[in-house]
Amino acid sequence: MTKIEIKNLTFNYDGENIFKDFSLTIDERKTAIIGQNGAGKTTLMKLLNGLLKPSEGEIFINGESSDGREVTDLAKTVGYVFQNPNDQIFKSRIIDEVMYGPLNLGETAVEAEKAARQALEKFDQLGLVEENPYDLSLAERKQIAIASVLAMETEIVIFDEPTIGQDFKGKQQLRSVIEDLRQTGKTVISILHDMDFVAENFERVIVLKEGQILADGTAGEVFSQEDVLREAGLELPHIAELSKVLGFPSLALNIADFLELAKQTK
Numbered sequence: 001m002t003k004i005e006i007k008n009l010t011f012n013y014d015g016e017n018i019f020k021d022f023s024l025t026i027d028e029r030k031t032a033i034i035g036q037n038g039a040g041k042t043t044l045m046k047l048l049n050g051l052l053k054p055s056e057g058e059i060f061i062n063g064e065s066s067d068g069r070e071v072t073d074l075a076k077t078v079g080y081v082f083q084n085p086n087d088q089i090f091k092s093r094i095i096d097e098v099m100y101g102p103l104n105l106g107e108t109a110v111e112a113e114k115a116a117r118q119a120l121e122k123f124d125q126l127g128l129v130e131e132n133p134y135d136l137s138l139a140e141r142k143q144i145a146i147a148s149v150l151a152m153e154t155e156i157v158i159f160d161e162p163t164i165g166q167d168f169k170g171k172q173q174l175r176s177v178i179e180d181l182r183q184t185g186k187t188v189i190s191i192l193h194d195m196d197f198v199a200e201n202f203e204r205v206i207v208l209k210e211g212q213i214l215a216d217g218t219a220g221e222v223f224s225q226e227d228v229l230r231e232a233g234l235e236l237p238h239i240a241e242l243s244k245v246l247g248f249p250s251l252a253l254n255i256a257d258f259l260e261l262a263k264q265t266k
């Protein structure tokens with residue numbers, strides 16, 4: 001089912017077009033957007049949540065045009081976790097930061113605090129609710145930024161590089177957050193530079209370069225296109241690289257794949 005439809009989008013910051021006559025539909029599949037620095041990934045996501053406005057073309061969210069809708073209105077449906085948490089976080093207490101979104105959507109203080117605590121719990125951050133976000137590490141601030149968006153329970157959740165600075169535990173927590181969102185019928189779109197995380201967690205992968213889509217398919221389909229990866233300046237997931245070096249008949253995208261292919265290759 002189509003959740004987002006981008007139709008003939010053109011956008012520029014005040015110069016050259018970043019997107020020209022660009023069209024894309026997003027459905028319920030967990031979707032990863034990948035591509036080199038400057039490919040236009042963040043710009044595209046900011047266009048989806050209304051922080052930026054198309055110069056031409058139209059964006060439909062659940063069938064409704066976002067033309068003329070304010071960011072605050074769109075924020076009820078589209079949650080966006082900023083690439084840099086410092087651009088998002090503005091309160092001096094974590095609990096206030098995470099409650100801000102739900103309060104803004106009209107929830108009572110009790111409801112907002114409950115939603116905030118539930119979101120923070122997903123990252124084991126409940127012990128920190130009274131702290132100042134700026135006393136935390138970048139990785140923890142990123143988790144606070146993610147929790148702030150989760151607490152709003154929007155139908156569409158966009159993550160801009162959520163794995164930044166995350167250690168193994170942080171990535172595991174993120175993995176279950178993303179899967180839970182999918183299981184509860186939310187649409188997840190994420191920009192990522194971590195190809196291992198992409199291969200393991202996303203059903204659809206879109207490769208962007210200079211405002212154009214170079215490839216769009218399952219992780220298996222996209223990572224098998226060596227020419228596309230070269231052109232987009234992307235690397236293979238480590239496990240896929242290893243399966244290639246070992247001469248397996250197809251690319252492994254996770255450990256289960258790898259073991260299965262290893263058995264076949266014996």
Ligand SMILES: Nc1ncnc2c1ncn2[C@@H]1O[C@H](COP(=O)(O)OP(=O)(O)OP(=O)(O)O)[C@@H](O)[C@H]1O
Binds near residue numbers: 035037038040041044
């Ligand atoms: N506020 C801005 N004003 C002018 N140009 C901008 C602005 N933000 C981004 N750009 C330019 O637009 C292009 C796309 O940038 P964007 O941030 O969307 O890329 P990205 O794919 O998210 O890159 P990264 O992986 O580095 O985050 C780049 O050339 C960038 O320099």
Ligand SMILES: [Mg+2]
Binds near residue numbers: 041042043083160
């Ligand atoms: Mg970016």
